[in-house]
Amino acid sequence: MGIPRCDHLLIAAAALLDKAGPAAVTLRDVGRAVGVSHNAPYRHFASKQDLLASLIARELRDVCKEAEALERLPSPQTLILTFARWALAYPERFRLMIFHWPDGAHADLCEARCRWQAMFIRAIEIQQAAALLPTGDPERLSCLIRSTALGAIQHYLATGGKDTPPAEVIGDLFGYLARGAQRAPPTNAALVAELSGAVD
Amino acid sequence: MGIPRCDHLLIAAAALLDKAGPAAVTLRDVGRAVGVSHNAPYRHFASKQDLLASLIARELRDVCKEAEALERLPSPQTLILTFARWALAYPERFRLMIFHWPDGAHADLCEARCRWQAMFIRAIEIQQAAALLPTGDPERLSCLIRSTALGAIQHYLATGGKDTPPAEVIGDLFGYLARGAQRAPPTNAALVAELSGAVD
DNA sequence: ACCTGAACACCGTTCAAGT
DNA sequence: ACCTGAACACCGTTCAAGT
Numbered sequence: 001m002g003i004p005r006c007d008h009l010l011i012a013a014a015a016l017l018d019k020a021g022p023a024a025v026t027l028r029d030v031g032r033a034v035g036v037s038h039n040a041p042y043r044h045f046a047s048k049q050d051l052l053a054s055l056i057a058r059e060l061r062d063v064c065k066e067a068e069a070l071e072r073l074p075s076p077q078t079l080i081l082t083f084a085r086w087a088l089a090y091p092e093r094f095r096l097m098i099f100h101w102p103d104g105a106h107a108d109l110c111e112a113r114c115r116w117q118a119m120f121i122r123a124i125e126i127q128q129a130a131a132l133l134p135t136g137d138p139e140r141l142s143c144l145i146r147s148t149a150l151g152a153i154q155h156y157l158a159t160g161g162k163d164t165p166p167a168e169v170i171g172d173l174f175g176y177l178a179r180g181a182q183r184a185p186p187t188n189a190a191l192v193a194e195l196s197g198a199v200d
Numbered sequence: 201m202g203i204p205r206c207d208h209l210l211i212a213a214a215a216l217l218d219k220a221g222p223a224a225v226t227l228r229d230v231g232r233a234v235g236v237s238h239n240a241p242y243r244h245f246a247s248k249q250d251l252l253a254s255l256i257a258r259e260l261r262d263v264c265k266e267a268e269a270l271e272r273l274p275s276p277q278t279l280i281l282t283f284a285r286w287a288l289a290y291p292e293r294f295r296l297m298i299f300h301w302p303d304g305a306h307a308d309l310c311e312a313r314c315r316w317q318a319m320f321i322r323a324i325e326i327q328q329a330a331a332l333l334p335t336g337d338p339e340r341l342s343c344l345i346r347s348t349a350l351g352a353i354q355h356y357l358a359t360g361g362k363d364t365p366p367a368e369v370i371g372d373l374f375g376y377l378a379r380g381a382q383r384a385p386p387t388n389a390a391l392v393a394e395l396s397g398a399v400d
Numbered sequence: 401a402c403c404t405g406a407a408c409a410c411c412g413t414t415c416a417a418g419t
Numbered sequence: 420a421c422c423t424g425a426a427c428a429c430c431g432t433t434c435a436a437g438t
Contacts, residue, residue, distance in 0.1 A: 037424075
């Protein structure tokens with residue numbers, strides 16, 4: 001039990017979220033799950049909003065760490081598909097993430113977003129330098145790819161998995177981008193196939 | 201006052217939503233705004249969820265009607281930018297729309313979604329036939345464009361308008377798609393410019 | 401048919417205490 | 420420092436009445 005009480009609360013909240021959706025995560029149940037009173041969480045988080053923002057900040061940081069642990073910076077294709085795999089594995093966390101708008105600009109959450117984005121842009125610049133992706137402002141290209149992935153995941157989950165899987169939509173985009181590049185970028189066929197089977 | 205009580209409740213709910221976000225729309229305040237008791241809405245809607253789903257179904261239907269009122273079917277570029285303009289004008293309604301997941305598959309909402317999507321696919325097929333967009337499954341191409349727009353709007357609004365405006369992201373996508381077509385599709389420069397100025 | 405008021409179980413949050 | 424229990428104001432929903 002070396003795990004801090006603070007993280008314990010976040011884990012309990014994530015479990016409630018995954019099991020029964022955002023409406024089911026109440027401070028009372030979170031406290032109950034870790035064996036403290038219904039307002040003990042206020043010792044660690046300023047409000048329920050703060051707890052939820054901290055939860056997705058931690059998730060995003062974990063996704064970053066997973067990529068950073070590799071010996072080489074992954075390709076943009078791998079990075080975005082890793083993110084999509086996380087979203088498909090934990091749909092309610094993803095939903096919470098996209099629902100959480102400014103509302104106060106949570107510091108940890110902003111930092112986690114920036115960290116992922118910086119890594120993604122670096123990955124794009126490398127493929128641009130190798131003529132695997134079209135030239136142009138890498139931040140702008142990042143925005144296009146990120147938008148497509150975000151929307152594809154959102155729509156796929158919102159329709160209950162009845163539409164085109166995100167990996168295929170993302171693959172289509174990279175296909176069109178390849179025509180703007182001098183050489184075709186890798187398709188990461190293995191990851192795409194793995195991701196396509198992640199949700200029925 | 202020929203307006204039905206049912207619509208009156210939806211309008212009041214939309215006003216509360218726009219003014220103070222999703223947390224502020226309570227059945228009690230909605231009832232108060234139209235001058236009825238706090239549970240009169242139950243005569244018209246099965247639950248709060250039902251009222252909210254009906255609200256965005258009505259919104260989506262209005263967006264459809266706006267396009268259908270024109271003498272000719274608008275281009276895919278115009279359709280998607282009209283949707284984006286609506287989203288930027290009513291960010292909280294858009295947020296509610298993307299937050300509303302299966303949760304029961306609201307009939308009116310599903311119908312409105314299908315109606316818009318069918319119109320969009322028809323518009324794509326027309327440009328494909330004219331060699332203005334790449335060939336291939338129009339439904340698949342529709343999914344790519346729709347995903348990009350959805351994600352671009354979401355990200356733009358979530359960052360408080362600090363990132364690339366949705367119209368430019370969508371424009372970039374159509375630019376890359378044009379390289380896969382025999383002739384370049386129209387860019388709808390006027391609509392793009394109008395939309396770019398819609399949110400500071 | 402349509403609405404009302406009271407009531408129920410629940411929630412986030414605050415606060416005065418406890419150790 | 421960290422937690423507790425009671426309390427407050429609020430919420431969605433139900434239900435027995437009213438017309």
